Amino acid sequence: MPGADRPARGARGPYANGERRRAEIVDAAMAVFAEQGYERTSLRDIAERAGTSHASLIHHFGSKAVLLRQVLQRRAELDRPVRAEAVRTAGLLDAAVEMMHRNARVPGLIQLDATLTVEALDPAHPAHEFFRQVYDDFAAEVLPELERERDAGRIRTDLPLPLVARQFVALIQGVQIQWLYDPGVDMAEHVRVWLELLRPARG
Amino acid sequence: MPGADRPARGARGPYANGERRRAEIVDAAMAVFAEQGYERTSLRDIAERAGTSHASLIHHFGSKAVLLRQVLQRRAELDRPVRAEAVRTAGLLDAAVEMMHRNARVPGLIQLDATLTVEALDPAHPAHEFFRQVYDDFAAEVLPELERERDAGRIRTDLPLPLVARQFVALIQGVQIQWLYDPGVDMAEHVRVWLELLRPARG
């Protein structure tokens, strides 16, 4: 199946080598951004990791900012199927527990999110809109799930759910940062306990 | 009373002008760090704000890292009396609601904390130990307060309080970042609702 829907040009489809090279560079950039953040990472750092020159990065992507956007897009693509499976089997809220457990085992992944999120607070940052949208979307996705849970009697009826949905985002964000300072922090357990707090009174 | 316990040298105490100048530079640095973070701020940016040259900053502080430490120390000194008063009148937990409400009105203050916190994740960063200590200390200070509240029957008895103490820190951190992305987020209300979640079941 791979490449079957493309006209052959050379051994693989068109631009196959160029696309593979670009993918290698994006992977290298993702790794180095995760270790050092965006601002502190130079094109030379990424080029060294990818086994090429910083000039070739510019050739392929045009600028460091564009490369960052490719990294964010790639990360979202990698996440989507894993996340979809977790949501399918556990529901959106409990899936977060599973996702945090899993993400903690991928070196640099959470540091990438935390570092870029805060760097991108500046509205002029190339990833500012991306993160604003990600958080808004996530809160908007969580809200109806919270309403369903409330209507099913599984969470308290006296809570301002739009605020609670946003608090879910904030909690995940904050727990990640505390975990980065102290790996003894159990991120999944934090989310689990917080979800427990939402449950109705049991006497 | 001011300066009375010092031998006069010139019109004011010793080093009076130098200390005033240093204080002005620290205030300027605090403002610019708050707007741009530490890494993205140059000594020239700070010097311009303070109305002097970047060389004079080095003269007074020796390095950019030392200047950052002075800023953090100054910020802690500014915070201490306000915080102490809030804790005295409201108790430690409710004081946080008050503090977040107040801090939201000081431009750049929360951005300073959030930006530096994440930049300082790197153990080699000049503020890494400072922030690790601040978060550990705060969680350690909150824990006995939570235990008192539990013993007084004001919060649930089935919660892992050491984790909850750390979650308080994480929540404040995360809510601040969400607020920076969307000023419509009501930080104090988030803390208030979370504290409400801790209360015992009421049927």
Added chain:
DNA sequence: GTCTATAGAGCGATAGAC
């Protein structure tokens, strides 16, 4: 498509006049 060379700018820090 990848390289070397380099432009052009900004950085932290230093030296030394005043």
Added chain:
DNA sequence: GTCTATCGCTCTATAGAC
């Protein structure tokens, strides 16, 4: 104690050979 001048370095991005 403050300045100008500058060092030595790093950065993003460009130019052009191959």
